Amino acid sequence: MKRYFVLGGVCLVAGFALNTCVRNLVLYESAPAYALAADNRLQKKSLKTFGEADGDELEEAMAPAPAQVAGGVVGGLLGGGGEGFGMRADAPGAPPPPPPPAPPAEAASTPGRAWFPETFLFEPLVVTDASGSASVPVKVPDRLTNWRVLALAHSRSGAQAGAVSSFAGTLPTYVDPVLPPFLRAGDVVRVPVQVVNTTGTPVTRPLKVEAQGAAVEGGSRTVTVPAAGSVVEYVTVRAAQPGPVTLRASLGGTDSVVRTFDVWPTGRPVARTHGGTLAAPRTLELTGPEDAVAGSERVRLLVFPGALGVLRAELSAASGRGGVAEDAYALLLAGRAPELLKSLGGTADAESLKHLSAIAGQRVLRAGRAPDVAxxxxxxxxxxxxxxxxxxxxxxxxxxxxxxxxxxxxxxxxxxxxxxxxxxxxxxxxxxxxxxxxxxxxxxxxxxxxxxxxxxxxxxxxxxRVQDGYTAAAVLASGGVSGSVRDTLRKQVREAIQKRPDGSAFLPVGPGVVRSDGLVPSEAEATALAVLALVDDKEAPLADLGTSLLADYRPERGWGDGRANLVGLQAAIALFKEPLPAQVSVVLERDGKVVTEGTFDAKALREVLALEGAAAGSAGKHTWTVRAEPAVPGLGFSLTLGAYVPWRASEAGSGLELAVKGPSEVKVGMPAEVTVQAASPAGMALTLRQGLPAGVQVDRASLDALVNEGKVTSYEVEDGAVSLTLPPRGAAEPFSARFRVVPTLAGSLQAGASSLTLVERPELVFHVPPATWAVR
Missing domain, CATH: 1.20.1050 (Glutathione S-transferase Yfyf (Class Pi); Chain A, domain 2)
Structure with missing residues (x-):
């Protein structure tokens, strides 16, 4: 008998998820294959049980089979493995989802089914014994579906074998509510609850649906399910306040299932942001809105580990930004990254840099065919x-x-x-x-x-004739002056620098001041330019400028557009070159009480640390303290206190206008049309974010049609919203488009606010208050 070893391991997945499992398999030297017994434990099996296979047979064994669900109805109603509307993607400003429930320690102590992973076992390296057998214990999740076991094996001589087996994880009778990934405060929805009977006789059981964090109407009744059949009952869920909701559905003493989702706040988002460095504990006074929507107050602390962390964050994000300046910045970043990473104590990922260079290089070559001087x-x-x-x-x-x-x-x-x-x-x-x-x-x-x-x-x-600090800083940063002229301009920059109440310093942009491209620079860009201008000036408040520099950084957009990012990164590297400790603890307190805390270890020091938590009771003025243990000058932080407040009268949009017309009344499963109209200054790319109610799915074909027509450059769909990137338009050329959506939940649902933003000036935004959809 030949000895075999698993090639890449063994996966246990829900029937529809096998492709993901196969894609993730990696080649290891040796590991065993498995079979699954009726007691849900992987038992020792000789690989001869699976049989030997050549390459074609192995490929056939790996081919995914259609998902099968007990009773033949769960997959059709719930989709896939029965997770309702699928995985959620957080909407901006929405509370983060709660952590997934941990696997139950013992079935007897579990109050209800609450653990629903799609893939729950991946064993990449387990060595067989002398007979080619091995055993791996496994606990089966609470998802009721057909599970598939994929085993791939090879011997040390190179022979291969593989097999796919399956087993059903089900109950004689069970209950499953179909829930959305989120609701919004004020939503009233009809939630379908499916009851399935896999036995050969009719079953009558009491059904009870209750929730924490939301109100349930009509949650208690008796249901009768025919033999080998199913019924769908409906309950009404009222989500009054933001926060997590835990919903439990029980069917007599036969089954109980627990599922969670979030209720997002409605209203207009507001935020207070301060920043600094953690050379010492920093105490800030933040004033929260008095009329904040209950449950919507949250605090977010971003900690930036000096130049190395910013550099790594930018290497990850640079290729996703569009524009000539952004492409030039990405190409410059890819070229200088190896040397910069080495000087900062990091190592370069050759493949990632090669990929970034290729993408940015192609774009720069295209833009450089016949360029103007600028x-x-x-x-x-x-x-x-x-x-x-x-x-x-x-x-x-x-x-x-x-x-x-x-x-x-x-x-x-x-x-x-x-x-x-x-x-x-x-x-x-x-x-x-x-x-x-x-x-x-x-x-x-x-x-x-x-x-x-x-x-x-x-x-x-x-x-x-230089009258402002920004121009003086630009001239100094170019290296084109020396002697008394340099000293005069340095003094002008120092005198133009202003201090904030938190001790940080910035370079303001005076009226009429523009960059070489004619656009007004941001304060973040001007501050970075001031750092480059004064980097070797002993009289300059470089530490305070560095505080603003790091506080103004955002991982998703850097310091703004490509020009701003170019000077911003150069300034960060010039300021923060000292290596950071192997481990740093970061603590955030409000009025002396810990709100959230986190730790950088040696690996995490290369990334941006994000800490977030609820901040109920933050209305009015409070004292917030951020400290690092030990204190580190090279750590910068940005503290944001956010909340939602009720919508007021229409806002002024700085030349931006947006109108949204949604359907007044629609039916579940029937397409509906959304119309959006926008106006803005000519020659500027826009981002239009359309808020959607819970359970409303976007028809991607209608969005693809907008892209093909040239009305939309690209789009991104997420839970609760769709974002459209609009190309620049000519003078007096408005934007108008329609796309289709399909609601999957009945009830009264809040659509969420919509917004129109300039791509190059994200601080300029026009909001449209949310509307209510009536879905039958």
Whole structure:
């Protein structure tokens, strides 16, 4: 008899989830195969029991079979393995889901079925005994479905075998409520509760449905289920307040099931945010709204582990952002990451960097075919950060040369009719950085030397006319000035810096000040530029500027657009180079009482730590304390106190307008149409987020049609909302579109607020208050 060993392991999955199990199998040297006995324990079985298989037979054995459910009706009603509406994705501002229930310790002490994983066993490496047998104990979850056992095996000589077995996890009679992943406060829904009888005789049992965190109407009755049949009963659930809900359905003494979901708050989200560094305990005064919706107050603490953590977060997020500046930033980040990670004590993931370089490189090559000077200045440094890539290196050299030849006799660069001197000087500073980046070759050094001499003369002539800190910082960060001119501009930047009540410092943006692209820079970008301008200035409040820099960082968007992220990351790396301790504890207190806490270990120090918790009773002014043990200057934090307040009159939208028309009355399972109309300044990409009621599913085909028509660039569907990215439009060109949805729950349901946001200015947003849908 040949000895076999499992190739990748053994999986036990719900029938429909086998593909996921197969995709996750990894090759290990040796492990056994298994069979499942009637007592739900994997018993020792010789691999000869499964039989030997060649490659074709093994592939056939791995092919997933259709899901089968006892009684033939559960899968059809509940879908898949009976988890109702599937897994939830959190909506922005919604409370996080509660942790999944842990597997029960003993069946006798379990108050009800509450553990419902789809895959509950994956054993990648278990070595067989001398006879080729092994045993693995397993506890079967509470999900009532057909379970499949996949075993793949190989011998040390390379022979392979595999098999798929199955068993039913069911009860003679059982109950299963169909629940959505969430509800909103104020929702009143009819929840279907299925009762299944797998026996050969009719069954009459008392049915009871009750809930904690919500009210149930009509939850007690007696039901009669025919032999080998099922019935569906309905109960009304009223979700009055936000928070977790635990619903229990019991069928006499035969079955009891416990399921949980969240009730999200309604109203307008408000937030108070402060930041700092954790060089010492930080005490902040935060004032929560007096009219906060009960149960909606939450606090979120983000802790950023210095430059290394920010760098890793940006490497993960950069490729998902769109735009020429964003592509240039991603390509520059990919080129410099290995050196930066090494200097900060980290290691580079070669495959991830290769992937990021390929994506960003293709986009930059496309944008660099026939660029104007402004685009060439933006792309040159990014392309030159890849000297080992001959295509990108030649592109960077060409772009740097194009910028150099665009320099005027007076030393300035770019400019057009209607430009202010302030914008011209900032644009010249951008050009100086691009030309200096191309100084790696002899020709590039000669070019940079001549360009630098002329640009220094231009900055010296116009230094007395620099009226704001942002422009002075841009000129300093370009490296184009020295001596007394540099000292004068540094003083101007220092004097322009302002302090916040929490001790952090920032560089404000004065009226009429713009970047080289004509857009108004954010305070976060100006602060980062101030750090680069003053990084070796002993009189500068660098620690306080660093506090604002880290507090303004958001993992999903960095410091803003590509230009802001470029200077933001450079500033963070310049400030926070010291290695962090192997372990740091972070504690958040309100009025002396711990609200939440967490720990960085050696591995987690490379990531952003996010701590979140309920903050009921935060109305009015309270004292919040954030401390690190031990104190670490390189740790920055951002503390946000959020809540929902009742909607007031329509808000001013800073040039943004949004109108939403949903169906006034619809039926379960019947398509309905949603119409959205938007208006905004010309030439700006938008994000339109349409709030949807619980249980409403979006017809993706209608969204694909909008993409094909060019009305929508892309879309993203999540529980409770759909987000549309709208391309820039011309002047006086409104946006109008329709898409279909299908409700799956009956009742009175809150749709959630909708919003319209500028992609490049996410702080500018227009909200549409939520509407109520009547679903029959």
């Amino acid at each position: 685009t060439a200045a933006l792309l040159a440094e990014a392309a030159l950060a890849h000297p080992d890539n001959p295509v990108l290196a030649r592109l960077g050299e060409r772009l740097s040369g194009q910028v150099a030849t665009a320099q005027r006799p007076d030393g300035t660069c770019q400019g057009a009719d209607g430009w202010t001197l302030q914008r011209l000087l900032v644009s010249t500073a951008d050009c100086a950085r691009a030309v200096r980046a191309g100084a790696g070759s002899d020709a590039g050094r000669r070019r940079a030397s001549g360009f630098g001499a002329r640009v220094a003369g231009a900055f010296e002539r116009y230094a007395s």
